[in-house]
Amino acid sequence: MCTRSVDRTCALLIAAALAAFAVPDLARAQGYPSKFDFGTPASTQDIAAVAIAIAPDGKGLPAGKGDYATGKRVYETACAACHSVSGDMAGIGTRMGDIEQLQNSWVAGRRLGGPPADAARRVVRVTVQLGGGERVSGKLVRLDDFVVSLTTDAGEYRSFTRRGSSPRVESVEVQDPLAQHRVLWTKLTNKDMHDVTAYLASLK
Numbered sequence: 001m002c003t004r005s006v007d008r009t010c011a012l013l014i015a016a017a018l019a020a021f022a023v024p025d026l027a028r029a030q031g032y033p034s035k036f037d038f039g040t041p042a043s044t045q046d047i048a049a050v051a052i053a054i055a056p057d058g059k060g061l062p063a064g065k066g067d068y069a070t071g072k073r074v075y076e077t078a079c080a081a082c083h084s085v086s087g088d089m090a091g092i093g094t095r096m097g098d099i100e101q102l103q104n105s106w107v108a109g110r111r112l113g114g115p116p117a118d119a120a121r122r123v124v125r126v127t128v129q130l131g132g133g134e135r136v137s138g139k140l141v142r143l144d145d146f147v148v149s150l151t152t153d154a155g156e157y158r159s160f161t162r163r164g165s166s167p168r169v170e171s172v173e174v175q176d177p178l179a180q181h182r183v184l185w186t187k188l189t190n191k192d193m194h195d196v197t198a199y200l201a202s203l204k
Helices: 002-029 046-050 068-078 099-108 117-123 180-184 190-201
Strands: 125-130 135-143 147-151 157-162 167-173
Touching: 068 190, 099 180, 099 190, 125 147, 125 157, 135 157, 135 167
Parallel strands: none
Antiparallel strands: 125 135, 125 167, 135 147, 147 157
């Protein structure tokens, strides 16, 4: 009985070894390389092919050209809820004739040649609801899991501990006019951005 047990174990080991030797052949048959050069330095071309980062100011978008008709469709889907070609976007192609500046500005959500008062609408504001019913609003200074700080319209600096009990912070409402732009950064492709720029440039 012991002999048969040993024979059975040996047979299993031999079968496993043969299967292991067969794996590389299977991998090669599926198109995988027989050798991987781990640690090989990446060339400048290798890095350029994947290292695409668009900065918050809109710079860094790879070079390209856009299509007016496609850009119009993207604009109507992604932008028209907040912007109007007969309102804030009217004549933008003339007001910002530099295409690169136009693209960098709208991607970053900067003022597109509008009136100076437009800058006030781009301030992130916050309203803090306190336990006693008091609501304090103003320009957001700091917001994290522990503290919310703001400057009121009267210029008074107020700071509240979000995990404290006196005064207790019931809720924090943030009004960020550029929130939708930040969402779009994660959804629009490079071509979408070029297409929208082509459309905006046509609004003379």
